[in-house]
Amino acid sequence: MDPLDRLEATILARRGADPAGSYTASLFAKGRPKIAQKLGEEAVETVIAAMAQPDKLVSEAADLVFHLIVLLADAGLGLDDVRAELSRRDGVSGHDEKAARPAS
């Protein structure tokens, strides 16, 4: 199994688990605002690594992806939804960004 799919399965299994025994379960227990805040922090840390500490970029990117999957899971979404969106965009002729996005 792809490591990202395995991580997602583990994250989904932590929903409703004891927060005392799992960082992921504690994030779910704190709710979406906290999960979103952590995702934002990890995004900033990833940007800082890219600009000033490139040796830490992969580690920070992994933290970022972990928190993104937790946020998606909390919203009832997952990596397959992101894959489907990326595939949909890739299928749009000319990769026109405006055409690739749903009308708002």
Ligand SMILES: N=c1c2ncn([C@@H]3O[C@H](COP(=O)(O)OP(=O)(O)OP(=O)(O)O)[C@@H](O)[C@H]3O)c2ncn1[C@@H]1O[C@H](COP(=O)(O)O)[C@@H](O)[C@H]1O
């Ligand atoms: N991939 C990750 C992962 N990436 C990052 N983190 C955690 O994310 C946190 C982010 O770092 P911070 O320094 O900001 O965290 P912190 O200071 O502890 O948190 P706050 O008090 O600020 O909220 C750290 O505690 C990291 O351990 C992760 N925690 C868990 N996983 C994986 O998630 C799965 C479930 O793990 P458990 O939740 O431990 O069961 C396992 O496969 C783990 O490998």
